Amino acid sequence: MSKPPPIIAELGRPETPDETAARKAASSKAYRSSQTFRNLIAALLVTVAIVAVIIFAVPRGEPVEAAPLDVASIAEGVESTMESPVLVPELGDFWRxxxxxxxxxxxxxxxxxxxxxxxxxxxxxxxxxxxxADSSWAPQVLNGTAPTDTVNIGGLEWDVFTPSSSDANANVSYAIGTQAGDDYILLYGSRSADSTAELAESLIPQIRTISEAS
Structure with missing residues (x-):
């Protein structure tokens, strides 16, 4: 003898076949929706975990400082090419x-x-x-600026150039130059006259060597 269908409390009677099918369909839809949401959350958690591993695994040290330029080594090659001594500024603690x-x-x-x-x-x-070269070369570098004065530095006479506009002269606001045998030495830039003179002073022995070699 078959068992009578159960009475559904909400209905007060047994479900019809259509009501049973509708209830099961709704239950399946709700289950699938919950699974999709859970899968989405799980995927997000995995992604976050991977990103965190990458961030913490990458070394966070300071950038490697570039090696200082070896001016002396480059100068040796230039001296060999030109068959003449060249200036090699002493950098010390101030310059690079x-x-x-x-x-x-x-x-x-x-x-x-x-x-x-x-x-x-x-x-x-x-x-x-x-x-x-001689002093006539300097204005070619200084946008036509001619010397306006002279100054004695280290026992040598230097031409003084003061461009009227640093903007029109690649930020060059002051320059001094002197003859060294067959060559002309020019110091130009945006530092003060005192700073430029101090650098010129340090180059005097080398300038004299260049003069004697000419």
Whole structure:
């Protein structure tokens, strides 16, 4: 003898086949929805975990400081090429060299760009040695600026150049130059006259050597 269908409390009677099918369909839909939501949450948690591993696994050290430019080594190659001594500024604790190169053209120039090491100091000075040149070469570099005065530094007479506008002269606001045998030495940049003169003073022995070698 078959068992009579159970009475559903909400209905007060047994379910009809259609009501049973509808109830099961609704239950299945609710289950699938809950599973989709759970899967989404699980995927998000996995993603967050992977990102966290990447972030904490990557080394967080300070950037490696670039090796200082070996001006002396570069200068040796230039001396060999030009068969002549060249200036090698002493950097000491104040200066760092940002560039050092032999520039070709109508006048060949050995140039070293210096800037202060300290963050509290500003400006730059370019030390240029123009081979087989004289003071007439300097205005070509200084946008036509001619010398306006002379100054004695280390027993040598230096031409003084004061560009009227640093903006029109690649931020160059002051320059001094002197003859060294067949070459012309020019120090130009945005540092003060005193700072430029101090650098010039340190180059005097080398300038004399260049003069004697000519």
């Amino acid at each position: 060299a940002n560039a050092a190169e032999l520039q070709g053209g109508a006048t060949v120039v050995w140039e070293v760009t210096l800037a202060p090491k300290a963050d509290t100091e500003r400006g730059f000075i370019k030390v240029a040695q123009a081979f087989d």
